[in-house]
Amino acid sequence: MAKTLARSPLAPDAFPALPVIKGVRFASAAAGVKYAGRNDVMLAHLVPGSTVAGVFTRSATRSAPVLDCQAKIGRDPKDGDGAAILVNSGNSNAFTGRAGEGSVKALCEAVSTAMDLPTERVFTSSTGVIGERLPHERIVAKVADLVAGLDEAGIAGAAQAIMTTDTFPKGATAEIEVAGAPVKIAGIAKGSGMIAPDMATMLVYIFTDAAIDREDLQALVSGINDRTFNCITVDSDTSTSDTLLMGATGASGVRVDRNTTAFVEALERVFLDLAQLVVRDGEGATKFVTVRVSGAESAADARVHALSIANSPLVKTAIAGEDPNWGRVVMAIGKSGAAADRDLLSIRFGDVVVAEKGWVSPDYREEMGAAVMREPEIEISVDLGLGEGDATVWTCDLTHGYISINADYRS
Amino acid sequence: MAKTLARSPLAPDAFPALPVIKGVRFASAAAGVKYAGRNDVMLAHLVPGSTVAGVFTRSATRSAPVLDCQAKIGRDPKDGDGAAILVNSGNSNAFTGRAGEGSVKALCEAVSTAMDLPTERVFTSSTGVIGERLPHERIVAKVADLVAGLDEAGIAGAAQAIMTTDTFPKGATAEIEVAGAPVKIAGIAKGSGMIAPDMATMLVYIFTDAAIDREDLQALVSGINDRTFNCITVDSDTSTSDTLLMGATGASGVRVDRNTTAFVEALERVFLDLAQLVVRDGEGATKFVTVRVSGAESAADARVHALSIANSPLVKTAIAGEDPNWGRVVMAIGKSGAAADRDLLSIRFGDVVVAEKGWVSPDYREEMGAAVMREPEIEISVDLGLGEGDATVWTCDLTHGYISINADYRS
Numbered sequence: 001m002a003k004t005l006a007r008s009p010l011a012p013d014a015f016p017a018l019p020v021i022k023g024v025r026f027a028s029a030a031a032g033v034k035y036a037g038r039n040d041v042m043l044a045h046l047v048p049g050s051t052v053a054g055v056f057t058r059s060a061t062r063s064a065p066v067l068d069c070q071a072k073i074g075r076d077p078k079d080g081d082g083a084a085i086l087v088n089s090g091n092s093n094a095f096t097g098r099a100g101e102g103s104v105k106a107l108c109e110a111v112s113t114a115m116d117l118p119t120e121r122v123f124t125s126s127t128g129v130i131g132e133r134l135p136h137e138r139i140v141a142k143v144a145d146l147v148a149g150l151d152e153a154g155i156a157g158a159a160q161a162i163m164t165t166d167t168f169p170k171g172a173t174a175e176i177e178v179a180g181a182p183v184k185i186a187g188i189a190k191g192s193g194m195i196a197p198d199m200a201t202m203l204v205y206i207f208t209d210a211a212i213d214r215e216d217l218q219a220l221v222s223g224i225n226d227r228t229f230n231c232i233t234v235d236s237d238t239s240t241s242d243t244l245l246m247g248a249t250g251a252s253g254v255r256v257d258r259n260t261t262a263f264v265e266a267l268e269r270v271f272l273d274l275a276q277l278v279v280r281d282g283e284g285a286t287k288f289v290t291v292r293v294s295g296a297e298s299a300a301d302a303r304v305h306a307l308s309i310a311n312s313p314l315v316k317t318a319i320a321g322e323d324p325n326w327g328r329v330v331m332a333i334g335k336s337g338a339a340a341d342r343d344l345l346s347i348r349f350g351d352v353v354v355a356e357k358g359w360v361s362p363d364y365r366e367e368m369g370a371a372v373m374r375e376p377e378i379e380i381s382v383d384l385g386l387g388e389g390d391a392t393v394w395t396c397d398l399t400h401g402y403i404s405i406n407a408d409y410r411s
Numbered sequence: 412m413a414k415t416l417a418r419s420p421l422a423p424d425a426f427p428a429l430p431v432i433k434g435v436r437f438a439s440a441a442a443g444v445k446y447a448g449r450n451d452v453m454l455a456h457l458v459p460g461s462t463v464a465g466v467f468t469r470s471a472t473r474s475a476p477v478l479d480c481q482a483k484i485g486r487d488p489k490d491g492d493g494a495a496i497l498v499n500s501g502n503s504n505a506f507t508g509r510a511g512e513g514s515v516k517a518l519c520e521a522v523s524t525a526m527d528l529p530t531e532r533v534f535t536s537s538t539g540v541i542g543e544r545l546p547h548e549r550i551v552a553k554v555a556d557l558v559a560g561l562d563e564a565g566i567a568g569a570a571q572a573i574m575t576t577d578t579f580p581k582g583a584t585a586e587i588e589v590a591g592a593p594v595k596i597a598g599i600a601k602g603s604g605m606i607a608p609d610m611a612t613m614l615v616y617i618f619t620d621a622a623i624d625r626e627d628l629q630a631l632v633s634g635i636n637d638r639t640f641n642c643i644t645v646d647s648d649t650s651t652s653d654t655l656l657m658g659a660t661g662a663s664g665v666r667v668d669r670n671t672t673a674f675v676e677a678l679e680r681v682f683l684d685l686a687q688l689v690v691r692d693g694e695g696a697t698k699f700v701t702v703r704v705s706g707a708e709s710a711a712d713a714r715v716h717a718l719s720i721a722n723s724p725l726v727k728t729a730i731a732g733e734d735p736n737w738g739r740v741v742m743a744i745g746k747s748g749a750a751a752d753r754d755l756l757s758i759r760f761g762d763v764v765v766a767e768k769g770w771v772s773p774d775y776r777e778e779m780g781a782a783v784m785r786e787p788e789i790e791i792s793v794d795l796g797l798g799e800g801d802a803t804v805w806t807c808d809l810t811h812g813y814i815s816i817n818a819d820y821r822s
Contacts, residue, residue, distance in 0.1 A: 061745030061753045095741045095753060097770030130738025131771055240745050313724070313809075314817055321818030327541025330506045334472030334651050342472045342506060359508030360542055398724075400814050406725055407732030407810075 005405065008192075010280040010288050010376060010396070011168040018155050018173050018186040021207040023047040023249025026154030027146040028161040031138045034090030034128060041139055042158035043146040044085040044205065045115060046247045051076070052083050052123070053218035055225045057242035063094030065124045066243060068104045072120050076214050083121040084111050085205060085245055086139070086146075087162050089190070093126040093134040094240040103136040110140040114147045125203050125243045127190065128164055155207075159188035162203055165405060166192045166281050172273035174266035181254045183210045185266055187246075189274040192234070192281040202229065204244040204274055208267070211250030216258040220267060221246050228271040231303075231393045233310050234282040279394045284401025287319050289394065292381045296389035301338035303391040308336035309380060316398035319378060324369025326354045329380060344385030350378065416816065419603075421691035421699050421787060421807070422579040429566050429584050429597040432618040434458040434660025437565030438557040439572040442549045445501030445539060452550055453569035454557040455496040455616065456526065457658045462487070463494050463534070464629035466636045468653035474505030476535045477654060479515045483531050487625050494532040495522050496616060496656055497550070497557075498573050500601070504537040504545040505651040514547040521551040525558045536614050536654045538601065539575050566618075570599035573614055576816060577603045577692050583684035585677035592665045594621045596677055598657075600685040603645070603692040613640065615655040615685055619678070622661030627669040631678060632657050639682040642714075642804045644721050645693040690805045695812025698730050700805065703792045707800035712749035714802040719747035720791065727809035730789060735780025737765045740791060755796030760784065 024046050028039040046052070054073045056066050077083070086107055093100045108122040115122075126134060159169035170189040175182060191202035212220075225244060256263040280288055291310045296302035309315055312332040318325035326347050333340050343358035350372040353361045372378060435457050439450040457463070465484045467477050488494070497518055504511045519533040537545060570580035581600040586593060598617035623631075636655060667674040691699055702721045707713035720726055723743040729736040737758050744751050754769035761783040764772045783789060 057745075059742070059745030060747075060749075060751040061741045061756070092738075095738060095756075095766070095770060097754065097768065099770065130741055131766065240742055313813070317814055317817035320814065323818065327503075327506060330472045330541055331470070331651055334468075334470030336471075338471075340471040343508065345472070345506075355506070355542065357508065359506060359510065398814065399818075400811050402724070403728055403731065403809065403811050403814060406728035407734065 005165065005167045007167045008281045008285055010285055015156055015159065015169050016171050016173060018171050019175060019184045020152045021184055021186050021249065022209045023050060023251030024207045024247060025150035025152050026158040027149035027151060028154065028157040029142045029146050029149070031088065031142045033088050033135060033138055039157065039161040040090050041086070041088045041142055041146065042161040043111070043150065044158065045150055046083040047249050047251060048080045048082045049077060050083050050247050050249045051212060051214040051217050052245060052247050053214060053221040054243065054245040055222055057239055059240045061095060061240050063092055063126060063241045064096060064100030064104045065093055065126050066241060069123050069243060072123060075120060077121070081121050082115070082117055083123070083247060084115055084117055085123045086111050087125045087203060088139055089162050089164050090128040091126055091132055091134045092128050092130050092241045094130045096131065096133055099133055103134040106136045106140060110143045114143045123245055125241065127162065127203055127241050130240060155186060155188060162188070162190040164190065165283060166190050168281060170274055170277040170281065172270045172277065174270050176262045176266045178254050178256055178260060178262055181252065183252050183254050183256065183263060184208065185270050187270050187274050189278055191278040192283050202239070202242050202278055204229065206246040206270060208248050209250070209252035210248055210263060211255045212248045212257060217246060217248055219258050220264060224268045224271045228268065228275040232275045232279050233307060233393060233395045234279065276394055279396050282396035283405045284399040285396030286399055287397040288377045289319060289396060290379045290392060291395065292379065292392045293384065294390040295384040295386055297339045297387040298389040299391055300389070302389040304338040305333055305336050305340070305382065305384070306391045306393040308332045309382070310393045310395035313398055319373065320397040320399045322370065322373040324349055324354065324366065324373050326369065329382065333382065339386060340384055341386060346383045346385065348381040349373065416576065416578045418578045419692045419696055421696055426567055426570065426580050427582050427584060429582050430586060430595045431563045432595055432597050432660065433620045434461060434662030435618045435658060436561035436563050437569040438560035438562060439565065439568040440553040440557050440560070442499065442553045444499050444546060444549055450568065450572040451501050452497070452499045452553055452557065453572040454522070454561065455569065456561050457494040458660050458662060459491045459493045460488060461494050461658050461660045462623060462625040462628050463656060463658050464625060464632045465654065465656040466633055468650055470651045472506060472651050474503055474537060474652045475507060475511030475515045476504055476537050477652060480534050480654060483534065486531060488532070492532050493528055494534070494658060495526055495528055496534045497522050498536045498614060499550055500573050500575050501539040502537055502543055502545045503539050503541050503652045505541045507542065507544055510544055514545040517547045517551060521554045525554050534656055536652065538573065538614055538652050541651060566597060566599060573599070573601040575601065576694060577601050579692060581685055581688040581692070583681045583688070585681050587673045587677045589665050589667055589671060589673055592663065594663050594665050594667065594674060595619065596681050598681050598685050600689055602689040603694050613650070613653050613689055615640065617657040617681060619659045620661070620663035621659055621674060622666045623659045623668060628657060628659055630669050631675060635679045635682045639679065639686040643686045643690050644718060644804060644806050645690065687805055690807050693807035694816045695810040696807030697810055698808040699788045700730060700807060701790045701803060702806065703790065703801070703803045704795065705801040706795040706797055708750045708798040709800040710802055711800070713800040715749040716744055716747050716751070716793065716795070717802045717804040719743045720793070721804045721806035724809055730784065731808040731810045733781065733784040735760055735765065735777065735784050737780065740793065744793065750797060751795055752797060757794045757796065759792040761790055
């Protein structure tokens with residue numbers, strides 16, 4: 001990324017004020033992995049007793065740090081074990097053979113030594129170019145500075161340090177009461193291209209001061225991820241590095257579990273906020289698009305249809321052109337492979353009924369659809385008229401900006 | 412399509428000289444379906460005794476003419492039955508409800524009456540915008556002129572009349588000897604966007620003067636289609652109108668069957684030539700890309716990997732930018748869902764070994780890959796090192812031109 005990209009027109013006005021999550025501290029530094037003149041490494045430390053859960057890309061060519069995290073994630077903390085998360089941008093350490101595993105090991109050992117943590121409690125992520133050796137020694141050289149700089153209020157800086165082609169840092173938060181006691185959740189994310197279900201080119205780190213067993217935390221993370229990050233798509237491409245880690249410090253003294261409704265709902269809001277922020281930063285995006293499919297034979301079918309619409313280059317370019325070309329929605333449903341009956345289909349753009357029962361609605365006029373398409377946020381709703389299955393996914397349009405960004409990312 | 416598009420830089424120098432296929436005549440006319448000032452309807456007539464076979468989109472929302480063709484295609488001709496193919500551009504008569512079926516009926520009856528053919532032997536295709544009523548009366552008004560204008564030498568005009576966003580007409584031919592007697596094959600195609608396996612937004616009409624039983628012809632068409640048109644992709648979108656019809660007039664007096672090697676090979680060359688011409692006219696294309704996958708666990712797996720690479724927006728934009736970003740090829744393999752082992756993978760760009768055994772090749776230098784990427788025709792080869800499965804698909808790059816064409820196709 002040689003050039004600076006303009007902030008997405010769909011970006012929020014500002015980075016949110018994220019609360020301090022007791023028990024977790026952050027630091028950022030400029031290690032010069034690839035980018036010059038900016039922070040490109042972040043370290044988070046969680047107090048002893050914290051539980052950690054995660055979900056990862058299912059790519060068959062996933063990166064060395066992902067494989068390392070997956071090997072470590074299913075363990076309960078021992079007494080006195082803290083945890084650390086070390087993340088760099090600029091180089092994904094993916095498809096780097098045995099050298100890649102060596103880099104992960106070097107990073108984990110450096111943090112382990114500096115913070116007196118077992119290496120099994122050090123998680124790393126790397127994001128950026130694939131297939132180039134990670135100059136881990138540059139990061140190792142900054143570990144002491146990072147440890148010295150750990151700060152409860154450092155989360156905003158961490159959100160900055162993990163960016164690649166992102167045009168804005170992404171954060172979300174929720175504060176609730178559980179049995180009268182306050183519980184806080186805060187998260188950060190990066191990602192803007194190579195975003196598709198099965199996660200995305202996304203790194204996501206979410207923290208809470210609630211106390212929760214590791215198994216319950218993992219169940220919540222896996223389930224909510226399926227309804228949020230796995231329901232967004234920018235370009236249908238799936239990264240080799242996707243990682244979501246969540247840490248629960250317990251520092252609030254409030255214990256929750258997978259059935260604590262207020263906590264689960266708040267956590268899902270944070271996940272969804274972050275997921276939608278990634279779409280809002282979709283490379284070249286000018287429209288935020290919600291695709292709702294109902295009346296499918298099953299929820300799985302609804303999801304297949306919704307993703308077929310959301311990933312269709314012809315649908316996405318029509319939206320970019322503010323063209324209410326609902327025929328392309330019909331095309332995307334037809335090609336999806338899931339059950340559909342042309343003559344039962346209905347399609348709405350926003351509140352406007354565009355097509356029903358296999359043909360354009362008698363009351364529809366092109367200008368009605370065009371008016372919806374001029375909005376920055378667009379909802380496409382399809383009812384298949386077959387059953388009870390529904391699904392919602394979020395995506396963006398496909399524009400000249402996407403081409404510009406991706407036709408010269410590396411050279 | 413309000414504007415005229417520049418001829419694709421990947422187009423051949425000229426439309427080929429297609430031979431007369433005895434027993435089939437063509438006519439074209441300007442019916443004003445949507446476009447002004449150009450021919451937009453073509454009629455082909457095949458002599459009595461001709462056999463006809465076809466393959467069609469599997470879209471669940473396929474158009475009225477496709478459904479009508481499918482209902483008719485499996486019949487052997489009766490004595491004295493000729494056949495006709497009527498095609499219009501500008502409107503696909505897809506997702507047009509019962510009115511769409513009525514339009515097909517009106518067109519078939521008009522040709523049936525004018526040419527004294529049973530309606531079951533009249534095949535129609537429509538290509539263009541989805542969801543708008545086909546003004547079939549404009550076409551019906553031209554049927555008498557079309558019949559009067561039928562000409563053995565009219566195939567080039569027919570290739571012009573069926574174009575939509577195509578920037579050049581597409582034709583291919585082969586002439587062979589079977590047992591010492593000459594046999595001719597000639598075909599035309601249209602298609603440039605909404606192209607993906609499961610056919611494409613493609614209309615293809617191929618003719619031969621060989622005599623061949625309908626069942627043998629159908630077997631050949633289905634089999635060869637799988638290795639040619641079903642192996643090309645421009646944008647992963649699949650049309651509601653894809654149709655390939657092939658007619659064999661028998662006028663050469665030479666009988667062939669599905670095992671006549673010279674005929675089968677020549678036919679496959681014509682199919683492949685036409686399929687590759689469609690890719691060469693891919694919307695906005697500046698590079699013709701061949702993706703070869705070998706060493707997969709199965710041929711099916713190889714095809715999944717090859718299509719994942721060929722359809723990846725990130726791979727396609729890298730090619731557009733002449734960026735030898737092989738990491739994106741790794742990403743596309745990883746996300747495909749088919750079996751892969753990172754540490755057995757090797758990747759070549761042209762003859763240059765880029766990556767082997769899970770990492771960049773020690774002899775590879777960026778400039779070597781960049782030199783390949785500057786060529787207009789690029790081959791990406793992947794060996795998975797797992798088994799014997801292989802597959803080849805053809806595609807093009809994803810450019811600003813694609814966005815420009817598709818962001819304002821209809822408005």
